[in-house]
Amino acid sequence: MAQKLEIGVVGLGKFGLTLAKAMVDLGHDVIGVDRSEANIRRAQGVLSQVYQADATDEKALEQIGFKELETVVVSTGSSMEASILVVLNLQALGVGRIWVKAMSEEHERVLYKLGVPFVVFPEAYVAFQMAHRLAAPGLHDYLGLGKDVVTREILVSKWTGKTLRELNLTNTYSVQVIAYRHSGEADFSFVPQADKALEEGDVLVLLGNTKDVIKINNY
Incomplete structure (x- = not known):
């Protein structure tokens, strides 16, 4: 059986909350953080640990306990600047495995330059997969x-x-x-x-x- 993980998720919008729920369904513990009161209310029915806080504040993340986490996913919505600040805070706290949702190719390049090991660009990934499946029906079956x-x-x-x-x-x-x-x-x-x-x-x-x-x- 896979090791049970304790994972932090920064940003509980559609992507972040869906990911957090999927991890909970797989039997892992998830700590969620978001600035939005509405997102926090939605997440409370899914996660046992949810905090309303500004993740661009390093002290706030430390107080919540993110310094003790090995893995954190960053999905901060539409602000590239906020995403980068959160990443820098997590790196300063010593988080070893940081996954980040990128919002653009420029954002993706910056994240790799910062040393983020795992960057996800959902829109580009889905578009790429759809284009290849449209051009070559059955390709996903082959893969x-x-x-x-x-x-x-x-x-x-x-x-x-x-x-x-x-x-x-x-x-x-x-x-x-x-x-x-x-x-x-x-x-x-x-x-x-x-x-x-x-x-x-x-x-x-x-x-x-x-x-x-x-x-x-x-x-």
Whole structure:
């Protein structure tokens, strides 16, 4: 069984609250934060821990307990400036795994430059998937290698300095590394070199069965 997580979600609009609910349904603990009283009221029926606070204030996040969290998702609505300030606050508090919803390509580039390992651009992702499925009907069926086959992004931490040959993930966990992204870069590269030492902040994309992929803990 996957490790139970305690995750912070900053911004409880449509995306943030939907994500928070999905994590709760999966059995994880979620701490929600938002400045909007209306968003807080909606979230109270979903989350057990909800706080009305300004996440651009580092002290407010510390008081809520975000300094103790390993993973935080930032989904702050339409303000790129607020999103960046929240990220800087989380980094100052020592949060290791920060996921951020990007609002534009410019926002996405800035976040990668700040060292954010996981950036999600939902509108662009959905548009890209739809365009390819419209142009090539059935493509998603081709990409779906089975009901229990998934990909997972892993942020390199304790594997820093090791090579893929040394990790031997295929024989150890029955998973395959299919892509990687260097820390601070926006684009993935494919067919990673087996003898190249990994750096902290790199991201590996693993392919395998769900039960095998979720066993891996690199943080």
